[in-house]
Amino acid sequence: MARLEKRVAIVTGAGSGIGEATAEVLARAGASVVVTDINVSAAEQTANVIQQRGQQALALEQDVTSQTQWDSVFAAARDHFGPVSGLVNNAGVSGAGKDRLEEDVGLDAWRSIMSINLDAVHLGCRKAIQEMKVNGGSIVNISSIMGLVGGAGPAYNASKGGVRLLSKSVAVHCGKMGYPIRCNSIHPGYIWTPMVRNIVESLEDVSNEEELHEMLLALHPVGRLGQPSDIANGVSFLLSDESSFVTGSELVIDGGYTSV
Ligand SMILES: NC(=O)c1ccc[n+]([C@@H]2O[C@H](COP(=O)([O-])OP(=O)(O)OC[C@H]3O[C@@H](n4cnc5c(N)ncnc54)[C@H](O)[C@@H]3O)[C@@H](O)[C@H]2O)c1
Numbered sequence: 001m002a003r004l005e006k007r008v009a010i011v012t013g014a015g016s017g018i019g020e021a022t023a024e025v026l027a028r029a030g031a032s033v034v035v036t037d038i039n040v041s042a043a044e045q046t047a048n049v050i051q052q053r054g055q056q057a058l059a060l061e062q063d064v065t066s067q068t069q070w071d072s073v074f075a076a077a078r079d080h081f082g083p084v085s086g087l088v089n090n091a092g093v094s095g096a097g098k099d100r101l102e103e104d105v106g107l108d109a110w111r112s113i114m115s116i117n118l119d120a121v122h123l124g125c126r127k128a129i130q131e132m133k134v135n136g137g138s139i140v141n142i143s144s145i146m147g148l149v150g151g152a153g154p155a156y157n158a159s160k161g162g163v164r165l166l167s168k169s170v171a172v173h174c175g176k177m178g179y180p181i182r183c184n185s186i187h188p189g190y191i192w193t194p195m196v197r198n199i200v201e202s203l204e205d206v207s208n209e210e211e212l213h214e215m216l217l218a219l220h221p222v223g224r225l226g227q228p229s230d231i232a233n234g235v236s237f238l239l240s241d242e243s244s245f246v247t248g249s250e251l252v253i254d255g256g257y258t259s260v
Contacts, residue, residue: 015042
């Protein structure tokens, strides 16, 4: 039997990068995947690729910061595929550029990053617990190495650190309540996605993507940057029964970045 057969999983921000690869890997492992993104045409593209392989996907428009849209996404998932048993809170923004300096970052920019990277993860976990507390499930929250160490921007670091502890809080709560729900965070190193490629615009000491790639590569002892599939494979493990004793943990997939 395939690893995720009979599972229904929602992946947010699945129109690009890590979310896109995650949706594809989960579908290949047998899951029915609900592919959501604020950019609905990108979500549809991801779902089309999965469907063309004969696997199950449904594309939905979702702004993860909207509580009512979480209700409608879970309802549509349930109507289309049955009860949801997996949630991947992946959608996020980097807050590069002027938001990198603590002495400069304005409250509006701070709140905008927090609302997508942290508030929305709370909304997703809250809804997933309501929906999965009887039949069970697994929640995976995409944090970052920047949720473990400093060095990005203050709001990004704070939001990703918040995701780390929110995940542990959810794990402990579900355990105490006897809900058969596990919750874990993943901490990717640099993965060469549009989010990372766009950082080049905000760095003064780097003038093009090749230089950025070289600079980032030097920070990863394994000698390469990550691929979206490196993270997707970790998500697949955490959604599956192979990780049934894993909850409240932080899976660091960073090519050694935080070991230096
Ligand atoms: N790429 C990396 O190096 C890296 C490292 C650590 C953590 N992460 C985290 O991984 C996740 C995915 O990053 P990525 O590199 O694939 O980025 P990406 O920019 O390629 O994809 C992010 C997706 O999220 C969507 N999105 C943005 N705001 C949204 C909203 N309000 N509602 C719904 N969707 C929204 C975008 O449309 C986009 O499709 C993010 O949470 C990011 O912080 C990335």
